[in-house]
Amino acid sequence: GAVVSQHPSRVICKSGTSVKIECRSLDFQATTMFWYRQFPKKSLMLMATSNEGSKATYEQGVEKDKFLINHASLTLSTLTVTSAHPEDSSFYICSAPGQAPGAYGYTFGSGTRLTVV
Amino acid sequence: GESVGLHLPTLSVQEGDNSIINCAYSNSASDYFIWYKQESGKGPQFIIDIRSNMDKRQGQRVTVLLNKTVKHLSLQIAATQPGDSAVYFCAEKRYSNDYKLSFGAGTTVTVRA
Numbered sequence: 001g002a003v004v005s006q007h008p009s010r011v012i013c014k015s016g017t018s019v020k021i022e023c024r025s026l027d028f029q030a031t032t033m034f035w036y037r038q039f040p041k042k043s044l045m046l047m048a049t050s051n052e053g054s055k056a057t058y059e060q061g062v063e064k065d066k067f068l069i070n071h072a073s074l075t076l077s078t079l080t081v082t083s084a085h086p087e088d089s090s091f092y093i094c095s096a097p098g099q100a101p102g103a104y105g106y107t108f109g110s111g112t113r114l115t116v117v
Numbered sequence: 118g119e120s121v122g123l124h125l126p127t128l129s130v131q132e133g134d135n136s137i138i139n140c141a142y143s144n145s146a147s148d149y150f151i152w153y154k155q156e157s158g159k160g161p162q163f164i165i166d167i168r169s170n171m172d173k174r175q176g177q178r179v180t181v182l183l184n185k186t187v188k189h190l191s192l193q194i195a196a197t198q199p200g201d202s203a204v205y206f207c208a209e210k211r212y213s214n215d216y217k218l219s220f221g222a223g224t225t226v227t228v229r230a
């Protein structure tokens with residue numbers, strides 16, 4: 001089946017540094033990639049949608065300059081958390097639409113646990 | 118606010134029994150509903166989906182029921198196994214929202230041996 005490969009799975013960084021998270025679609029092309037953030041014991045919150053060849057669209061309240069999204073190719077989307085602070089610590093997950101066992105589901109990456117110290 | 122929500126945050130089930138996880142939604146314009154399973158530290162895993170013009174759909178050991186009259190969705194898991202322990206989310210998407218997924222709060226299912 002379709003797979004979205006997300007790396008790294010875990011990352012610890014110092015405050016003020018930037019961290020890049022990559023999501024690659026394997027064996028299929030993802031023209032769109034959704035990026036989510038999840039706090040402990042909470043639901044997934046959509047942050048932004050990356051589109052290959054155009055600018056990402058951000059959900060209300062999400063800082064564009066803090067969370068830089070790039071969709072470099074039909075198989076790669078990246079999220080860069082810039083000047084990270086402890087409050088950016090969270091679980092980040094990407095998802096590509098249209099590629100799942102069912103007709104209507106999306107395929108998710110395995111997530112990245114970001115800890116900012 | 119959320120367009121989908123779950124009735125109970127936790128559910129404890131005896132191994133071998135059937136599980137029923139409920140979800141309520143508010144937007145009658147939803148086109149699709151999807152159930153996801155998320156294990157600790159992992160991304161959500163697709164379980165089953167249903168189109169809004171359907172009432173029932175069955176998969177392997179799972180059944181999703183959709184009651185549009187009361188805007189209620191349920192996931193039934195037959196013969197619950199220890200591996201079913203996870204957090205379950207219902208989600209909806211619609212054409213008018215560019216098919217973005219909106220997730221409910223999640224139900225943590227714990228299977229007792």
